[in-house]
Amino acid sequence: FCSSSAVKLLFAMGRVITVVIDTLSSGAMLAVRLKEQGYDVVRVWSRDFPPTLKGFVPEGAKCLADMETLDHKGNVEATAKALSAIGQVRSVMAGCETGVELQDQLADYLNLRRNDPALTEARTNKRPMAEAVRRAGVRAVRQRYCAKGADVKDFIREEYDGSFPTTGVVVKPCNSAGSDSVFMCPDIEGAIAGVNAIIGEENALGLKNAGCLVQELLVGTEYVVDTVNRDGVHKVVAIWSYDKRPCNGAAFVYFGMRILDMTDPAAQVLVPYTLAVLDALKVHNGPVHAEVMLTPTGPCLIEVNCRIHGAEGVWERLAQQTLGMNQIQGTVDCNADDPAAFNQYPMVPKNCKQHGMIVKLRTEHPRGALAGFEFGWVEKLPSYFDRFIISKAGDVLNPTTDLLTCPGEIHLAHSNKAQVEKDYAELHSKMESLYRWSSTEAVPLPEAKPNLFRVLLQKLITICAPRRLEARTPRTQRRVGIPMSPMPASRKSSSHTMSPLQKTWASPIIVSKKPDQDVLEFRLEIADGQ
Numbered sequence: 001f002c003s004s005s006a007v008k009l010l011f012a013m014g015r016v017i018t019v020v021i022d023t024l025s026s027g028a029m030l031a032v033r034l035k036e037q038g039y040d041v042v043r044v045w046s047r048d049f050p051p052t053l054k055g056f057v058p059e060g061a062k063c064l065a066d067m068e069t070l071d072h073k074g075n076v077e078a079t080a081k082a083l084s085a086i087g088q089v090r091s092v093m094a095g096c097e098t099g100v101e102l103q104d105q106l107a108d109y110l111n112l113r114r115n116d117p118a119l120t121e122a123r124t125n126k127r128p129m130a131e132a133v134r135r136a137g138v139r140a141v142r143q144r145y146c147a148k149g150a151d152v153k154d155f156i157r158e159e160y161d162g163s164f165p166t167t168g169v170v171v172k173p174c175n176s177a178g179s180d181s182v183f184m185c186p187d188i189e190g191a192i193a194g195v196n197a198i199i200g201e202e203n204a205l206g207l208k209n210a211g212c213l214v215q216e217l218l219v220g221t222e223y224v225v226d227t228v229n230r231d232g233v234h235k236v237v238a239i240w241s242y243d244k245r246p247c248n249g250a251a252f253v254y255f256g257m258r259i260l261d262m263t264d265p266a267a268q269v270l271v272p273y274t275l276a277v278l279d280a281l282k283v284h285n286g287p288v289h290a291e292v293m294l295t296p297t298g299p300c301l302i303e304v305n306c307r308i309h310g311a312e313g314v315w316e317r318l319a320q321q322t323l324g325m326n327q328i329q330g331t332v333d334c335n336a337d338d339p340a341a342f343n344q345y346p347m348v349p350k351n352c353k354q355h356g357m358i359v360k361l362r363t364e365h366p367r368g369a370l371a372g373f374e375f376g377w378v379e380k381l382p383s384y385f386d387r388f389i390i391s392k393a394g395d396v397l398n399p400t401t402d403l404l405t406c407p408g409e410i411h412l413a414h415s416n417k418a419q420v421e422k423d424y425a426e427l428h429s430k431m432e433s434l435y436r437w438s439s440t441e442a443v444p445l446p447e448a449k450p451n452l453f454r455v456l457l458q459k460l461i462t463i464c465a466p467r468r469l470e471a472r473t474p475r476t477q478r479r480v481g482i483p484m485s486p487m488p489a490s491r492k493s494s495s496h497t498m499s500p501l502q503k504t505w506a507s508p509i510i511v512s513k514k515p516d517q518d519v520l521e522f523r524l525e526i527a528d529g530q
Contacts, residue, residue, distance in 0.1 A: 015087030017042045018335075020095050021072075021102050024053070026313035027095020028061045030328055035063050037332065042086060043069040044079065046102045058312065076105045084110070091335045093286065094307045100124055103286075103306075113231070113335070115306065116282045123281050123306050127174045127213055130301070136280035138273070139300050143215040145174070148199070149192035155214050156188060164188050170215045171195055184217060184251060220295035222302065223266065224257075225274040225288075226309050228330035230339065232284045234275050236348045237330045238309075238319050239267055248364055250401040255428060256409075259322050259356040261417075262348045266294055271348060273299040287331045314388040315358065318411045321385065322356035323349040355417040356385070359410040359427045362400035363435060370395050370407075371438035378434070381423040383414035397435075 018039045020031045034041050043064070045054060048071075057064050068086065072079045079102075083089050089110050094103040101124060107114030115123065122132040126143075133140040144155035156164055168186040171194035183194035191214060198212040224240040239260040247253035260267050274290050281304060289309045291302040308327050309315065319326040325345065333341035372393045378384060389408035391397060398405050410427060414420045 016040060016090050017083065017087040018090055019044055019083060019092045019106070021092065021099030021106075022046050022049075022095045023064060023067075024096045024098070025310045026308040026316075026328060027099070028058050028064060029313035029316060030093065030095055030308060030331055031067065032061045032063060033328055033332055035067070039332075040087065041067050042083065043067050044083070044099075044102070044106075045069070045071050046099050047072070072102060076102070076109055080106055080109045090337065093331065093335060096307055096310065097124075097305055100306050113285045115284055115286065119282050123283065123304060125174055126172070126303055129281065129304060133277055133280045133301055136276070138276045138280050139298060141215050141218060141300055141302070143213050145211050146195045146199075146214050147211040149195045152188060152191045152195055152214055159216070165216065167219055168217045170217050171198065171212060172215070173198055173209050173212050218293040218295055218300055218302070220293045221266070223260070223270055223292050223294060224309065225270055225290045225292060226327045227274070227278065227288045227290070228327060228334040228342070228345070229278065229283055229285055229288065230334040230342045232279075233342075234278055234283075234347075235330070235334075235342070235345045236262075236271055236274075237325050237327045237345070238323055238349065239270060240309075241266070247362060248399040248401050253362060253400060254360045254403060254406065255362070256360050256424065257358040259319070259352075261352055261355070262350065267348070269299055270294065277301050277304060286334065287327055289327075312388070314409070315411075318356050318358065318385060318413060321413050322352055322354045324351075324353055325349060354413045354415050355420045357383075357412045357420050357424050359412065359424060361389075361407045361409060361434065362431060363397060363407065364399055365397070365432060365435065365437065367396065367398045369438045370397050371436040373434055374436060375434070377430075378410060378427065381412070381426070383412040383416075383420045383423045385411040385413040387411065393438075 018034055018041050020027060020034070020041055021044045023031045023043050031041050031043065070079065070082055080089075083106070089106075089112065092103050092107045092110070092112055092114075094100045101120055104115055104117040104120045106112075108117045119132065122128040127145055130140040130143055142159050144151065144158070146152060146155070152169075155169075156162060164187060168184055169191050171183040171185055171191055183190070183197070185191040185194050195212055195214065198209050201209050222242040222244070224238075224242070225236060226238045226240070227234050227236050229235070239262070241258045241260055243255040243257065244252040245255050247255075262271075270292055274292060277290065277292075278288060283304070283306060286306060287308045289305040289307060291305075292299050293302055308331055313328060316326045316328050320329075330342075330345065333345070336342065370391055370393055373389065375387070378387075387408065387410045391407035397407060400406055412420050412423055414423075
């Protein structure tokens, strides 16, 4: 799909560069695909990421180490001039969420294909995002910005005539990531407590929460609509449905994802709605990863992310196998100089080659040391396609409660949809047979050598907040909890999400558990010299 002739022509005129900001997660694979197809890629770091993160090279992305790299110091003009000194900039792309704002700024300064920077905040902050969608006459989640706990009562009075909704509400930061401090509250007391717990705290972006959002709790099936866009023309490249279920005390644990056939009735509703959202946010160019809840009364936006679908890009091969296209290549093509590559994409995938599903690994086994996996029987499943495993022998695993405690995933693909569904169900029913354990204890085990990939994944999911690890002293005996309002396990231990690297010097220890509430109290003990 790459317009190599256009690239060669520009090269003949001098060095021409393609900029990828923050080559993390799927962004690393975007840079690799560009390099493979003849583009001269220059990487830019949008902020002061830890050296371990900058230096991490995923499997299959070794060429990243050979790419020229710049550090953005906060001055857009200076960064733009530094890039122009290297060569003629033909395109600027965000590798992951952290790069979206700088992408808009640099592309605008250099007068390249871009999205309007005046609406960058509406594309990155949940509060103005919903309001912009609503102003355009498209359904958006009911919400209110709360600067204090008492503001919750105003929201209930204005939106629900003073009667707290039976479905409950969601309390979350205005701009964060990785399910950071997202509370599901069944009563007004819980909602007020949630607001008070968020305000004043540092979120996963490293920003202090001056306020937060209280939103209606959307009930339905959650979908992801992935698109690529060029000059205001939108092309859907995949729709995924989430399978989330209660597990190990957590309300919503990823069990898997399904690739939706475009003939599915849900797709007929999701596509026009999502395209209307993109128009409302003036998304004209680049990839979009939109999360939408399909409720009994129709679709409603959860959030838009103006970057490629994350999850390290491990879904790339499965999408290509089943749909005949993938969003990483689509992003290369929608940024090509010649529009022919983008134009050949259909408005939605047609004639899907196979049906696909992703099985997220999980365990309900007590915390223990992993001896290995048993994949022999899995590879014999008719729809088995491939797998992506994070954990390895010697790692200490906790019961799965979120993506950070997910040991990996298995991909299924087959022309027979019923076969895929059958194998998906079998994998979940036999999930625990995948693991071999070397030891299990009721008390915390000595930490194994940190799994570098998991350390970086933790940082990536929290959008790599620019905070230093050294000389940090977390609060001791901080009691955080909202009765009957489940919180991510990673948030129960301290005021910020701890990475496995941090856990080598700050291990959470359970102090008490209240039987009538879904609350754990922790004490943090800091190692000597830290």
